[in-house]
Amino acid sequence: MKLLKFIVYISGYIACWYAYHNSISCISSVLDAVIYDIFQCYARSDTFPDNPYFWHTMKHLPNLLTLGNLFCGCIAIAYILTAQPYTSMSLEGGMPTWNWVYGAEQIYLGSIFIGIAAICDLLDGFVARALNVFSPIGKDLDSLADIVSFGVAPSMIFYKFLWDALMSEKNAMDVSMLGMAPAFLIACFGALRLARFNISGGGHKGFFTGMPIPAVGIFVASLPLLAWYNPWGLGNFLHNKWVIYAVIGLLCWFMVSRISFIKLMPAKWNIASAWPQLVLIVVSAISIPFLHVAVVPFAFVLYIILSLIHRQPKENLPTQTE
Numbered sequence: 001m002k003l004l005k006f007i008v009y010i011s012g013y014i015a016c017w018y019a020y021h022n023s024i025s026c027i028s029s030v031l032d033a034v035i036y037d038i039f040q041c042y043a044r045s046d047t048f049p050d051n052p053y054f055w056h057t058m059k060h061l062p063n064l065l066t067l068g069n070l071f072c073g074c075i076a077i078a079y080i081l082t083a084q085p086y087t088s089m090s091l092e093g094g095m096p097t098w099n100w101v102y103g104a105e106q107i108y109l110g111s112i113f114i115g116i117a118a119i120c121d122l123l124d125g126f127v128a129r130a131l132n133v134f135s136p137i138g139k140d141l142d143s144l145a146d147i148v149s150f151g152v153a154p155s156m157i158f159y160k161f162l163w164d165a166l167m168s169e170k171n172a173m174d175v176s177m178l179g180m181a182p183a184f185l186i187a188c189f190g191a192l193r194l195a196r197f198n199i200s201g202g203g204h205k206g207f208f209t210g211m212p213i214p215a216v217g218i219f220v221a222s223l224p225l226l227a228w229y230n231p232w233g234l235g236n237f238l239h240n241k242w243v244i245y246a247v248i249g250l251l252c253w254f255m256v257s258r259i260s261f262i263k264l265m266p267a268k269w270n271i272a273s274a275w276p277q278l279v280l281i282v283v284s285a286i287s288i289p290f291l292h293v294a295v296v297p298f299a300f301v302l303y304i305i306l307s308l309i310h311r312q313p314k315e316n317l318p319t320q321t322e
Contacts, residue, residue: 059133065124066141069117073149076113076221080156083107107160107224110153114221117149121214143194150217151190157220158183158248161227165241179241182248189252190216196256206273207307208261211254215261215303220251222296231294254304261307276306 083106124142128134162180166172190213200209227235237243254261266274284299291298 058131061131062124062128062133063138063141065120065127066138066145069120069124069142069149070145072113072117072120073145073153076110076117076149076153077156078110079113080107080110080153080160083110083160106228107157108228110157111221111224114149114153114217117145117153118214118218121146121149139198143198146213146217147187147191147194150213151187154217154220155184155187157224158186158244161223161238161244162241165239165244168239182245185248185252186216186220189255193255206266206268207263210257210259211251211261211304213255215300216251216255219297219300222293222300225293226297229293231292234294259307260310261303262310276310280306 121142124138128138159180162183166175166179169175193210193213196210197208197212223238227238230236262276264277266277268274280299280302283302284295287298288295
């Protein structure tokens with residue numbers, strides 16, 4: 001019975017993420033707060049009497065979720081790298097023939113695993129706070145997992161897009177690797193963003209300084225879906241190398257900039273503090289029936305706009321020494 005109750009609480013967290021993933025994060029934020037309070041009350045209750053074995057086991061749950069984040073990021077990379085078709089030469093019959101060799105699955109499956117990694121990344125923080133389990137190794141492990149799932153895996157997506165764009169040019173056989181190298185700037189600037197976040201003590205209340213790397217990873221993970229379903233011809237832009245270069249440069253700049261990006265969880269539950277999150281959720285939710293898979297990049301652009309126009313309260317702003 002105890003294990004069943006615990007599974008119910010974890011399922012609640014997953015339900016909250018599912019709501020958020022479908023751009024209903026206002027409901028998600030409220031459910032997260034409620035379930036978090038319930039979980040803490042449950043943890044403090046005598047439902048689990050002093051059981052050293054139980055608590056010794058449960059303290060590893062946040063790190064296990066972080067490792068799940070890393071594991072899914074690695075699987076995403078494997079799917080992405082095997083997605084694009086290539087040719088193989090056969091000498092059957094004495095004459096060389098070229099045959100298409102397709103990857104195991106389509107590239108969008110890599111996007112799905114990046115999404116699952118985002119679930120694990122969301123859950124490990126909530127579980128750690130609910131169980132009051134914090135450790136330096138957990139913080140460093142979380143950063144290492146994030147750089148793989150939301151840095152290296154998105155870089156692989158851009159690498160494949162650039163490969164596709166360059167291979168469609170007339171001089172495809174003379175294309176240099178340098179033409180696809182900018183894709184890996186996402187991982188480099190993401191690592192710099194995470195390092196700066198770690199030494200800053202976790203950022204400021206209510207906002208991040210610089211775009212958080214999970215936001216970048218989720219946005220990039222939505223691009224293969226645009227290319228696959230191609231709503232309103234938006235996927236055609238992903239075959240233009242200059243568009244891809246511009247997106248890479250913009251995302252890298254956002255991550256290391258001093259721009260204040262709002263957190264999905266507002267600093268205070270009032271209109272003055274939470275209106276950007278409310279607008280983001282409501283507008284994104286309303287647009288789902290019209291935009292379908294394009295709702296993720298739309299919400300991403302809206303997130304940037306709201307972060308730029310929202311003025312943080314003075315008590316949330318960093319001091320000059322920061």
